[in-house]
Amino acid sequence: EISSERLRDRFDRFNEIGATERGGVNRPTLSDANKRARDRLVEWFQDAGLEVTVDEVGNIFGRRAGRNDDLAPVLVGSHVDSQYNGGRYDGVIGVLGGLEIVETLNDAGVETERPIEVVSWSNEEGVRFQPDMLGSGVFAGKFDPEFARSLEDKEGKRFGEELERIGYRGDAPCEPRELHSYFELHVEQGPKLADAGLSVGVVEGVYGFVWFDVTFSGSADHAGPTPMHLRHDALVATSDVVEAVRRIAGTEGDDLVGTVGSLDVSPNSINVIPETVDFTVDFRSYDDETVDRAADRVREEIEHAAAREDVEASHEVIMRIESQAFDDGCIETVAAAADDVGADYTRLVSGAGHDASYLNGFCPTAMVFVPSVGGVSHTEDEYTEWTDVVTGTEVLHRAVLEKANE
Amino acid sequence: EISSERLRDRFDRFNEIGATERGGVNRPTLSDANKRARDRLVEWFQDAGLEVTVDEVGNIFGRRAGRNDDLAPVLVGSHVDSQYNGGRYDGVIGVLGGLEIVETLNDAGVETERPIEVVSWSNEEGVRFQPDMLGSGVFAGKFDPEFARSLEDKEGKRFGEELERIGYRGDAPCEPRELHSYFELHVEQGPKLADAGLSVGVVEGVYGFVWFDVTFSGSADHAGPTPMHLRHDALVATSDVVEAVRRIAGTEGDDLVGTVGSLDVSPNSINVIPETVDFTVDFRSYDDETVDRAADRVREEIEHAAAREDVEASHEVIMRIESQAFDDGCIETVAAAADDVGADYTRLVSGAGHDASYLNGFCPTAMVFVPSVGGVSHTEDEYTEWTDVVTGTEVLHRAVLEKANE
Ligand SMILES: NC(=O)NCCC(=O)O
Numbered sequence: 084e085i086s087s088e089r090l091r092d093r094f095d096r097f098n099e100i101g102a103t104e105r106g107g108v109n110r111p112t113l114s115d116a117n118k119r120a121r122d123r124l125v126e127w128f129q130d131a132g133l134e135v136t137v138d139e140v141g142n143i144f145g146r147r148a149g150r151n152d153d154l155a156p157v158l159v160g161s162h163v164d165s166q167y168n169g170g171r172y173d174g175v176i177g178v179l180g181g182l183e184i185v186e187t188l189n190d191a192g193v194e195t196e197r198p199i200e201v202v203s204w205s206n207e208e209g210v211r212f213q214p215d216m217l218g219s220g221v222f223a224g225k226f227d228p229e230f231a232r233s234l235e236d237k238e239g240k241r242f243g244e245e246l247e248r249i250g251y252r253g254d255a256p257c258e259p260r261e262l263h264s265y266f267e268l269h270v271e272q273g274p275k276l277a278d279a280g281l282s283v284g285v286v287e288g289v290y291g292f293v294w295f296d297v298t299f300s301g302s303a304d305h306a307g308p309t310p311m312h313l314r315h316d317a318l319v320a321t322s323d324v325v326e327a328v329r330r331i332a333g334t335e336g337d338d339l340v341g342t343v344g345s346l347d348v349s350p351n352s353i354n355v356i357p358e359t360v361d362f363t364v365d366f367r368s369y370d371d372e373t374v375d376r377a378a379d380r381v382r383e384e385i386e387h388a389a390a391r392e393d394v395e396a397s398h399e400v401i402m403r404i405e406s407q408a409f410d411d412g413c414i415e416t417v418a419a420a421a422d423d424v425g426a427d428y429t430r431l432v433s434g435a436g437h438d439a440s441y442l443n444g445f446c447p448t449a450m451v452f453v454p455s456v457g458g459v460s461h462t463e464d465e466y467t468e469w470t471d472v473v474t475g476t477e478v479l480h481r482a483v484l485e486k487a488n489e
Numbered sequence: 490e491i492s493s494e495r496l497r498d499r500f501d502r503f504n505e506i507g508a509t510e511r512g513g514v515n516r517p518t519l520s521d522a523n524k525r526a527r528d529r530l531v532e533w534f535q536d537a538g539l540e541v542t543v544d545e546v547g548n549i550f551g552r553r554a555g556r557n558d559d560l561a562p563v564l565v566g567s568h569v570d571s572q573y574n575g576g577r578y579d580g581v582i583g584v585l586g587g588l589e590i591v592e593t594l595n596d597a598g599v600e601t602e603r604p605i606e607v608v609s610w611s612n613e614e615g616v617r618f619q620p621d622m623l624g625s626g627v628f629a630g631k632f633d634p635e636f637a638r639s640l641e642d643k644e645g646k647r648f649g650e651e652l653e654r655i656g657y658r659g660d661a662p663c664e665p666r667e668l669h670s671y672f673e674l675h676v677e678q679g680p681k682l683a684d685a686g687l688s689v690g691v692v693e694g695v696y697g698f699v700w701f702d703v704t705f706s707g708s709a710d711h712a713g714p715t716p717m718h719l720r721h722d723a724l725v726a727t728s729d730v731v732e733a734v735r736r737i738a739g740t741e742g743d744d745l746v747g748t749v750g751s752l753d754v755s756p757n758s759i760n761v762i763p764e765t766v767d768f769t770v771d772f773r774s775y776d777d778e779t780v781d782r783a784a785d786r787v788r789e790e791i792e793h794a795a796a797r798e799d800v801e802a803s804h805e806v807i808m809r810i811e812s813q814a815f816d817d818g819c820i821e822t823v824a825a826a827a828d829d830v831g832a833d834y835t836r837l838v839s840g841a842g843h844d845a846s847y848l849n850g851f852c853p854t855a856m857v858f859v860p861s862v863g864g865v866s867h868t869e870d871e872y873t874e875w876t877d878v879v880t881g882t883e884v885l886h887r888a889v890l891e892k893a894n895e
Pocket residue numbers: 173207208209215216272434435436437711713760
């Protein structure tokens with residue numbers, strides 16, 4: 084059994100890095116705090132006897148040899164980048180959980196048939212650099228390493244340069260290689276487990292989603308002497324789309340969600356009519372046709388809003404990931420592990436994207452969820468009962484051990 | 490007659506300071522560029538033999554003695570702070586126009602009965618520190634100097650500290666003192682003169698206006714797994730209000746305009762439901778009851794939007810200035826000067842606020858407008874034909890000369 088105390092101690096020490104006043108963490112991808120988090124992880128991986136490899140997009144792997152070290156490894160992990168002022172559990176428990184499994188096996192002197200690797204993926208959150216799940220996407224062959232390195236944040240800083248700045252451009256190529264299976268422990272980030280009072284979720288799949296970047300360009304002018312009929316107000320057009328996203332999410336499919344999360348106005352001055360607005364749209368559903376219909380509808384709404392306000396519109400899909408159904412074998416392994424541990428669990432699908440989405444299809448994959456109290460995540464208020472973290476990690480432990488001896 | 494060449498030369502050299510690539514200027518209040526603009530102005534005032542005084546909120550006065558120096562002076566001027574990436578004419582022509590009058594009188598060896606003072610008011614634009622027209626407002630006794638010094642910009646920097654930083658906290662008290670009259674030359678910033686093909690506007694008054702600061706506070710949460718019915722999205726509530734402002738401006742009064750110019754989302758992340766949005770509302774009309782009705786209606790809309798989305802709302806009026814009718818005598822002096830010059834002119838009211846709004850009521854006041862091509866201002870595209878600037882300055886010259894000998 085894993086050690087609750089050791090895991091807790093690591094969890095607390097890890098989350099001192101980039102800790103915020105309101106109890107969260109601020110470690111966005113390739114920030115200084117993200118570097119310190121990576122440094123600590125590498126140190127702990129090495130202390131646990133793992134052989135550490137950093138690849139060219141900054142994914143960190145720690146390898147524990149198998150009895151038959153030529154066999155394809157079981158990979159387990161998640162991410163340690165955070166949202167801006169995000170939560171302490173998101174990603175972290177999946178990586179520290181993987182490390183805890185290794186320590187548990189080490190302490191018990193257990194050898195596994197196959198090697199086990201623990202991974203921390205680069206830029207899962209996608210808040211500073213889009214698309215998200217970037218490191219796992221490159222690993223799975225969905226994106227080119229050069230594409231990843233060329234991405235720019237809002238300030239025009241490149242992923243590649245920032246990666247070098249913090250010293251995590253590794254030598255290893257980031258490319259598909261044979262894996263036996265992939266497991267990821269994560270907080271649910273939604274209300275299902277918490278509402279049902281359960282400790283564990285056996286994750287059967289992940290919603291598909293689409294991300295848009297949209298820009299409206301109108302005319303800046305003085306808010307006083309410019310009559311209403313002469314205006315080309317980029318923010319009025321944007322507000323039409325924000326309301327359309329809400330309307331579309333309420334009328335397409337059963338599970339469709341739609342969000343405008345990021346919005347920047349220029350010149351952003353109290354007495355100037357907004358000239359340009361850049362904003363994002365996010366739609367998700369477990370049904371890919373629903374996602375595509377929502378995308379079509381919002382494209383129309385963007386054109387309508389632009390026509391009504393007589394502004395220019397440009398929009399681009401910056402991310403489209405299909406909905407994923409995980410591997411039946413891995414799902415059953417997780418369910419059996421949950422039964423074995425005696426956990427109260429249910430099967431569910433994830434509305435949040437995960438690195439597991441890219442690993443799936445590339446190798447047999449499944450996930451373990453633990454509850455998010457109040458369904459809340461991507462905020463400092465994110466919280467999971469520690470007993471649930473321990474239960475989830477134990478389920479992960481048994482699932483990985485099972486597969487590593489297959 | 491004033492010198493078109495000298496004025497043009499000054500205008501061009503002045504606008505090298507803080508020049509932007511797209512042909513505008515970026516000299517927001519108390520910025521480094523604003524300091525350099527002030528330095529140049531003080532130097533030119535001194536070269537023209539003016540006695541320079543800087544007061545405690547950074548208003549700069551240059552005094553030309555009168556034959557009877559105990560008489561109340563005629564004041565003429567405007568402002569040299571700009572919008573973020575604003576235009577080159579806005580404010581500048583009123584201050585350099587005042588200086589040009591002094592040089593013209595100097596060259597001709599003309600003495601006036603009364604002293605003439607040229608003024609450059611602090612923080613007219615109000616984009617970095619609200620309220621706007623701050624220096625003239627303190628001078629007119631509408632605000633306390635301590636209130637002005639305590640104002641904070643979005644980064645939390647205080648007006649008083651920034652004023653000291655750039656070296657423009659003067660020794661002179663900023664308080665009402667006897668003035669004979671006040672004249673201000675400015676670009677119209679609206680389409681009336683340009684549409685009518687006229688060179689000059691005799692300004693009879695200024696719209697009243699109200700400014701609101703509004704904050705919606707909802708809950709940050711993950712854009713994927715959070716069902717629509719559990720959301721408290723501050724941006725959805727804000728979009729309702731942006732549309733309401735547009736609707737109210739279309740249905741109250743004839744001349745009412747309404748704008749949401751500034752809007753900041755937090756955490757502003759593509760996959761996070763917006764937790765808080767801070768934004769502004771600006772309503773203006775020449776009829777104060779219309780402004781008040783619009784203010785009441787938007788307060789209701791804010792409450793409704795907050796209730797619909799179940800977010801917290803707070804709102805505050807940060808500025809309310811009544812509509813101003815200028816002094817009949819000063820208006821007729823300007824009209825007579827325009828006749829005298831042979832300018833094509835009309836009488837009109839201003840939709841933009843001006844320092845003249847605060848001077849009015851305190852001393853007899855009027856303004857001279859020159860056209861804004863396309864009605865455009867508060868942007869780098871702002872433009873006025875040079876012949877119109879010259880004609881307007883000549884009208885200002887004759888009006889000031891008339892009053893300075895009264
Ligand atoms: N799990 C998680 O928060 N992933 C970030 C990518 C997304 O789902 O928006």
